[in-house]
Amino acid sequence: MTDMAVDNAAMRQAAGTGLHMTEAATRRLKARYAAERRFKMIGLGAIIFSLAALAVLLFTILSNGFTAFRQGHVQLEIEFTADQIAPPGTTDQRKLMQGNYGGLILASLQKRFPEAQSRTQRRQLQGMISAGAEAQLGRLVVADPAIIGTTRKVWLPLASDVDMFVKGQVDTKAAEGERKIKDAQVKWIDALKATGDLELQFNKRFFTAADSREPELVGVWGGVVGSFYTLLVTLIVAFPLGIMAAIYLEEFAPKNRWTEIIEVNINNLAAVPSIVYGLLGLAVFIGFFGMPRSAPMIGGLVLALMSLPVIIIAARAALRAVPPSIRQAALGLGASPLQAVLHHVLPLAMPGILTGTIIAMAHALGETAPLLMIGMVAFIVDIPTTPVDAATVLPVQIFMWADSAERGFVEKTSAAIIVLLVFLLLMNLAAILLRKRFERRW
Incomplete structure (x- = not known):
């Protein structure tokens, strides 16, 4: 064994020094190593540039909004x-x-x-x-x-x-x-x-008041409450519909041309610009059904349409990740296909579904364009009490403050962005904790 180890070391040394290799092969090897080093340096440079840009962005927001x-x-x-x-x-x-x-x-x-x-x-x-x-x-x-x-x-x-x-x-x-x-x-x-x-x-007024014409009197609470009602409607509509659609497509739908067309369109809908959903909500919910403008109910329905494809895709991926042996065992013990899915597959897939849902809700929380189309850009000084009251949401409020000329709105805009970022970080943290808490390795 000792002689064999010595022989292997000698062979590695010979390869490193270029023995038994042509001069052209040695040049190609050096070129590959140089290309690998350049690639690593480019990747490291991209990471450093991204972190620097993020640091500059956060520093600008914090320095302008902390006051x-x-x-x-x-x-x-x-x-x-x-x-x-x-x-x-x-x-x-x-x-x-x-x-x-x-x-x-x-x-x-x-x-x-x-x-x-x-x-x-x-x-x-x-x-x-x-x-x-x-x-x-x-x-x-x-x-x-x-x-x-x-x-x-x-x-x-x-x-x-x-x-x-x-x-x-x-x-x-x-x-x-x-x-x-x-x-x-x-x-x-x-x-x-x-x-x-x-x-x-x-x-304290900044966290308890609603919008105002005076920069020193504005607050984010009206936008926070409006965002809460909007996301509540979004969750109530999109979550059950998304899970039911994912279960049907993944577990029961026949594999034919029609289901393939549906799957392709779901994937395409996830990439549609958000303002298109705002135009859809303006035409259908307000133009056809005559629902009130600038209400969290309408905003929630529009964001539900936007979030639905994301939830369906995430739910299907979570269902697909459950081992087939779980289904086969349930069916072998006499469970119906629906019982096997609802009692065994779905509970095991729920952590992944919840993670995708929270990420979709976080995306919906930061949306502005579709809500502008349905009139949630109105100046609202009262805090909404129900989902049908006139309201605005935090991203739209930030947009309106950023468009104001007074110097005082600059710091209020940055402070509201800080509040929005905190909510987004908390939602993403919740998604990570849910995945870590309920994740199972097969």
Whole structure:
């Protein structure tokens, strides 16, 4: 055995040094090795380039959107005078909400900065506070009418331009006429910072509110709820239909020309551009059936049509992966073909089916084009409560914010993308965990 090992080593050494090989064969061998090294370097370079591009993308989104999770607030001493709101003892919520809360805010600011006397300075002073601050004071009075006639310290949100300045996203070196923040406002902001009455707080409104015309008042909750109802309808429609179609095609359909045509068309439908499904939904669900526009019910049906081919393909692959011996054993023990599929094959294929379904749902969550075609691009300020209420979805909301000119919408757009990416990562993580948890190796 020792002599044999020595002989093998000598043969490998001879091959490596080119012995018993022609000069042309040696050149070809070196060329193949060089080509292999080049291929490895190209593959490694592609991976490095992809990771770098992904890192740049994530860094850009995070750097632009991270600041949206904090909102500038100023603490003002508000005097809730009855002549500006409503007579004492009033409990009518409508009258309480119609109070002159803008005047109360301006009076508090002028008391803090008495040097602001001109009309322009008063306008600049009041422009520092968000337009939503008036509604915030109104809700405060509605919740407790007893505060009428008292003085309270209240934290109010800053306007978007002032908020951007506080976060350091405004170039103060530019001329005053070239920026929205004026020198007088900069001085007032510095004074509020010095007394601790201006600070950045967690932007809870961003996660609890719906859309708004003002960047500092927008939130993603309306889009999140709309996306939830839309995906719920998609899942209810596409999941059972996809499984039933896959079971029939894989287990019971005869192998003839018609089933081959159906299979080819299912594969083709999985590659159809998503906007085509939006046109189909516009023509069928809205044009023919007269269903309401901008409703999660319609959006869910359109996305169900788009997701159905993907679910069918994934379910068929999962059913095909179950060993034939499972079917044969069930049939041999007296089970009918339907019982063998439903009681034995389908449970074993369910992990793969669920994985494909979750991936299809994640794809549907990020879709925008088909929903634009059915009117889900509408400006919705209310949070939907049912699948038939007017609503928008998170990707469409991101699209609308990205089209806005205000600087404040830039960070809100990036922050909403972060929220969407988190949902997509969670759905893909769920698919991976399901596959790992229920996967069986045969």
